[in-house]
Amino acid sequence: MHPFNDxxxxxxxxxxxxxxxxxxxxxxxxxxAGEFPREIYQLAGDAGILGIGYDEKWGGIxxxxxxxxxxxxxxxxxxxxxxxxxxLGSLDIALPPVAKWASPALKKTVVPAVLRGExxxxxxxxxxxxxxxxxxxxxxxxxxxxxxxxxGSKTFITSGTRADYYTVAVRTGNEGHGGISLLMxxxxxxxxxxxxxxxxxxxxxxxxxxxxxxxCKVPASHLxxxxxxxxxxIMSNFQMERLSLAIMxxxxxxxxxxxxxxxxxxxxxxxxxxxGFQVIRHKLVDMATRINIARQYTLTVAEKMxxxxxxxTEVSMAKNFVTETADFVTYEAVQIFGGMGYxxxxxxxxxxxxxxILSIGGGTTEIMKEIIARQLGL
Amino acid sequence: xxxxxxVKRVIDYNVKARVKADQTGVDLxxxxxxxxxxxxxAVEEAVRLKERGVAxxxxxxxxxxxxxxxxxxxxxxxxADKGVHVETDVEVEALAVAKLLKAVVEKEQPGLIILGKQxxxxxxxxxxxxxxxxxxxxQATFASEVTVSGDKVEVTREVDGGLRTVxxxxxAIVTTDLRLNEPRYASLPNIMKAKKKPLETVxxxxxxxxxxxxxKTLKVVEPAKRSAGIKVASVEELVSKLKNEAKVI
Ligand SMILES: Cc1cc2nc3c(=O)[nH]c(=O)nc-3n(C[C@H](O)[C@H](O)[C@H](O)COP(=O)(O)OP(=O)(O)OC[C@H]3O[C@@H](n4cnc5c(N)ncnc54)[C@H](O)[C@@H]3O)c2cc1C
Numbered sequence: 001m002h003p004f005n006d007x008x009x010x011x012x013x014x015x016x017x018x019x020x021x022x023x024x025x026x027x028x029x030x031x032x033a034g035e036f037p038r039e040i041y042q043l044a045g046d047a048g049i050l051g052i053g054y055d056e057k058w059g060g061i062x063x064x065x066x067x068x069x070x071x072x073x074x075x076x077x078x079x080x081x082x083x084x085x086x087x088l089g090s091l092d093i094a095l096p097p098v099a100k101w102a103s104p105a106l107k108k109t110v111v112p113a114v115l116r117g118e119x120x121x122x123x124x125x126x127x128x129x130x131x132x133x134x135x136x137x138x139x140x141x142x143x144x145x146x147x148x149x150x151x152g153s154k155t156f157i158t159s160g161t162r163a164d165y166y167t168v169a170v171r172t173g174n175e176g177h178g179g180i181s182l183l184m185x186x187x188x189x190x191x192x193x194x195x196x197x198x199x200x201x202x203x204x205x206x207x208x209x210x211x212x213x214x215x216c217k218v219p220a221s222h223l224x225x226x227x228x229x230x231x232x233x234i235m236s237n238f239q240m241e242r243l244s245l246a247i248m249x250x251x252x253x254x255x256x257x258x259x260x261x262x263x264x265x266x267x268x269x270x271x272x273x274x275x276g277f278q279v280i281r282h283k284l285v286d287m288a289t290r291i292n293i294a295r296q297y298t299l300t301v302a303e304k305m306x307x308x309x310x311x312x313t314e315v316s317m318a319k320n321f322v323t324e325t326a327d328f329v330t331y332e333a334v335q336i337f338g339g340m341g342y343x344x345x346x347x348x349x350x351x352x353x354x355x356x357i358l359s360i361g362g363g364t365t366e367i368m369k370e371i372i373a374r375q376l377g378l
Numbered sequence: 379x380x381x382x383x384x385v386k387r388v389i390d391y392n393v394k395a396r397v398k399a400d401q402t403g404v405d406l407x408x409x410x411x412x413x414x415x416x417x418x419x420a421v422e423e424a425v426r427l428k429e430r431g432v433a434x435x436x437x438x439x440x441x442x443x444x445x446x447x448x449x450x451x452x453x454x455x456x457x458a459d460k461g462v463h464v465e466t467d468v469e470v471e472a473l474a475v476a477k478l479l480k481a482v483v484e485k486e487q488p489g490l491i492i493l494g495k496q497x498x499x500x501x502x503x504x505x506x507x508x509x510x511x512x513x514x515x516x517q518a519t520f521a522s523e524v525t526v527s528g529d530k531v532e533v534t535r536e537v538d539g540g541l542r543t544v545x546x547x548x549x550a551i552v553t554t555d556l557r558l559n560e561p562r563y564a565s566l567p568n569i570m571k572a573k574k575k576p577l578e579t580v581x582x583x584x585x586x587x588x589x590x591x592x593x594k595t596l597k598v599v600e601p602a603k604r605s606a607g608i609k610v611a612s613v614e615e616l617v618s619k620l621k622n623e624a625k626v627i
Contacts, residue, residue, distance in 0.1 A: 006448055010455060010569045013412075017563035048566025061566045 003303050008071040011052075011062075015075035018047050023079045030205040031350060034197070036084055038120075038162065044088060045117020049076075053092070054099055058111040066306040069240075070247055070299065077251035080347050082354035083203035085248060090159035093241045093362075094121035094167040097182050097233050101225030106184060110165050122163035124154040124211055125234060131156065132367050134169070134234060135177035139213060141170035146220045148172070148183060150191070150213040160209025161197045163187060168211075169230055177231035182224040191216030202353035239315050241362045243302060246318040249326040249358045250294045256326075256333035256351045257287045263337055274336070283336060287329045294322040313375040316368040323359035330355045379489035379526070379548070381424040381433045384479055385417035385453050387446040388499040401597040404499075413449040416494025418456075419554040422561040423524055424492055425457035432526045433490070435459050439482050441475055443467050447577065454572035455564035461577035462486075466589055474582075474589040476508035481585035483513055488549060490531060495520050495553040506553035516546035520555040 004012070022043050023036075030036040044050050052069050054060025062068040069092075076085050091114050098121075099111050113119040127137055139152025150170055157166075166185045173179030185192055195210030225233050261284060264275035274280050301314045330352040334341035341348050359365045389395055389404065390412040398405045413421075427433035438453040439462040440446045450461035464478050483491060496503035510517035518533035522541065525532045526548075534543045536555045564572070582589045610616045620627045 006451070007569065007573070009448070010452060010564065011566055013452070014563045014566060014569065021563070046565065047563065048568075051566065061570060 003067055003299055004071055005067075008068055011068060012071045012075050014047060015049055015072045016078065018044065018049060019075060019079045023081075023084065027079055027081050027084065027205070031081060031083065032204070032344075034199075034204050035207065036087070036205045040084075040088065041117035041120060043117070045115060050088075050091060050117055051115040054095070054111065054115055058099065058107070059115045060111075064306070064308075066240075066243070066302050067299075069244075070302050073244060073247045074251055077248055077255070080255055080350065081205055082248055082252060082357070083206035086203055087159050087162075087206040089244065090123065090163070091115075091121040092244060093158075093237060094123040094163075094165065096237055096240065097167055097224050098165075098184060101182075101233065102184060103221055106222060106224075110184065114165065119164040120159050120162050121165045121167065122157050122159040123237075124157045124160070124166050124168045126154060126156050128153055128155045128210075132364055135180070135231060136175075137169055137171060137180065139168070139170045141172050141181065141183060141218070143172070143220065148218045148220060148223070150183065150185070150216040150218055152213050154211040155209075156198065157209050157211055158206060160211060161194055161207040166211065167224065168213075169234060172230075173228040179228055180230040180234070181227050182230045182233055183218050184222040184224055185213075185216065185218050189216055189218060200357075202350070202355075202357055204350075238363060239305070239312065242315045242319045242368075243298070243305065245358050245362045246294075246298045246301075246315070246322040249319075249322040249355065250291055250298060252351050252355050252358070253287070253291045253294065253322075253326045253329035256330045256348050257284070257291055259346070259348050259351075260284060260287065260333040260336045263340075267338075280336060283332050287332055290325045291329060294318075294325040298322055313372055316363075316371045316375075319362070320359070320365050320368045320372075323355070323365065326355040326358055379433050380435045380437060380486060381427055382483060382486055382488035382491045383417070383420045383424045383436060383438045383453065383458065384475075384491070384493045384505070385421060385438055385440045385449050386414040386494070386497045386499075387411050387440065387442050387449045388414045388497050391415060391498055397598050397600050401599060403595065403598050411445065411448075413452055414494050414497040414499075416496060416498070416554050416556075417449075418561040419556070419558050420492040420494050421453045421456050421458060422559045423521075423552075423554060424490075425562075426559065427490075427524075427526065428457065437462060437486050437488065439464065439479065441466065441470055441478055450577060451569075451572050452564065454575045454577070455569040456562065457568070458575075460575060463577060463579045464582060464585065465579050466582050468582075468589045469591065470582075470589045471591055471593060472502045472504035473508055473592070474587060475505050476512055477587045478582060478585055478589070479505070479509050480512045481587060483509075483549075490526065490548060491515070491551045492524075493551070493553050495555055506551050510551040513549075513551070515550050517551040517553075518544050518546055519553040521552050522555050522557045524552055524558065 051060040052062050052072050055063045114121045141148040141150045164187050168183050168185050170183050171179050172181040191214050193212045198208045267274045298318045301318045304311045333348040334352045337348050340346050390410040393410050396405045424436045428436050436458040437460045438458040440450050441464040493506040520536045521533045522536045523534035529548050530545050531550050532545045534541050
């Protein structure tokens with residue numbers, strides 16, 4: 001049982017073709033190089049893939065259709081590279097606040113260009129001093145006439161080295177969550193510098209960067225939404241990001257499972273296919289079982305989100321359950337591959353590394369549990 | 379000029395086909411279906427003719443169950459203008475398909491009809507040829523290049539031993555080979571726009587064609603499993619085996 005309609009299936013087909021044609025033949029090279037060509041944004045924009053979930057007047061498609069997004073994300077993950085999906089998808093965490101709450105002029109400059117793949121958008125919340133405790137962020141934006149003067153730094157920012165538009169969380173008011181705002185800061189704004197590209201355990205072809213702001217003057221018109229109301233915007237934005245991370249997680253697991261399923265039918269030990277060992281078969285059964293449950297639950301949450309119901313608890317539960325599934329499944333897949341699973345030439349090696357971030361980014365497992373505990377009335 | 383393209387819903391080329399337990403056919407329940415790859419090439423060629431200003435309208439026709447509309451929608455998303463669905467749950471054989479297509483040709487009056495050279499499910503490689511015979515039109519099968527000029531179409535065909543170029547008077551039938559073009563994928567906005575394009579449904583009876591099968595399938599079985607090969611130590615051993623055991627040289 002799945003909730004997808006014919007249109008979703010057609011879109012799935014297009015995204016699959018896109019991945020087969022433009023990504024799969026090169027992905028290993030890009031992963032090793034730590035970068036994929038910028039042109040991929042443009043190609044994805046041309047295909048309409050980047051526009052999913054946004055209003056047609058900005059060049060978007062399927063606004064409010066969460067399941068369309070799910071179908072496309074599943075297929076993008078068939079690239080076998082979470083890093084590609086994370087960077088190509090950074091607009092989906094950076095752009096929604098702009099599309100919802102920025103001034104009409106700012107929306108018009110930023111949203112269509114990003115959906116066309118001409119410009120890249122990034123979201124910058126996390127700081128060197130902490131990412132979980134968003135309410136304590138330190139980057140300060142002081143209002144001076146018709147400008148904000150921004151001082152501080154951000155880190156671990158996906159698409160950070162290449163982005164053109166940064167949706168940046170800053171402190172405009174008092175301490176705590178009531179003093180936070182979102183500002184749109186453009187690359188090249190005086191006082192804004194992008195640091196080195198960070199080297200990571202996984203997501204190799206995704207660029208991740210530090211950002212520095214030193215007396216950086218940002219037009220006051222670049223405020224996104226109401227001053228000091230940024231915290232709630234950030235938290236509501238997290239819901240979709242967490243759903244996306246859950247999708248990435250069960251797809252990472254699914255790919256690892258498929259690789260393992262193929263391998264056990266080929267590889268021989270002690271004179272027979274390793275699929276002949278009950279221990280191996282049961283591993284695959286456990287993998288398949290967890291993946292099925294993980295995906296079904298995530299799809300249920302996606303359907304609920306589609307009806308605009310509050311699903312903070314469910315999304316957090318999905319993220320935790322599914323990322324744990326991905327860790328389990330990718331671990332077992334590497335195990336099943338034996339020494340070959342440790343070699344960079346096997347896809348499961350990458351999937352194993354890539355899975356690790358999923359329970360950290362977009363809110364850690366522990367933070368998800370804190371959220372769930374609160375919702376449970378604890 | 380109007381171009382008519384025929385497309386077929388078939389089992390997806392990525393799916394490993396399985397024979398039904400009762401040996402009556404291939405198991406299609408819960409199997410992913412898709413447009414026949416050769417038909418995709420046909421659609422692409424027609425759309426390119428339209429983009430070059432040679433064709434003015436691309437009509438796509440599919441014969442099959444209700445679900446075949448998915449493949450028509452795909453063709454519309456790729457750039458076709460109008461769909462015709464001949465709806466039937468019968469497994470229509472090549473001759474009946476050709477007769478149905480002839481009826482559509484009579485109605486639509488296309489200048490050029492493009493079909494895949496065969497469909498990957500039954501691999502008959504018959505429909506285009508039969509349609510040409512029924513219509514009395516010229517045919518160029520296995521096309522790797524199609525150039526329309528005036529009332530003629532020049533087609534390069536892939537034949538054993540090389541390429542053969544033929545010129546046909548329009549209207550004519552062309553069937554596509556793999557190298558004719560590389561089909562595009564539909565952009566998402568075009569998928570949405572395709573929903574608003576006209577799609578007409580008719581029945582075989584409306585077209586006056588009897589689609590009752592003339593062939594009886596006795597049984598369908600899996601191909602024999604290939605046994606594992608062996609490694610030979612030298613060219614001499616290989617030649618000797620080919621000569622004495624396989625008896626092929
Ligand atoms: C590859 C990558 C890409 C990223 N992309 C982005 C991006 O695009 N934009 C962005 O803003 N950020 C991004 N991040 C940052 C990410 O969101 C943070 O790393 C994450 O939120 C955790 O914050 P932290 O690293 O500061 O860990 P900390 O907050 O320092 O947490 C350290 C540990 O303490 C635990 N902990 C913290 N608070 C509690 C608590 N109350 N109870 C129990 N345990 C607790 C955490 O769970 C964790 O285990 C990215 C990170 C990575 C690795």
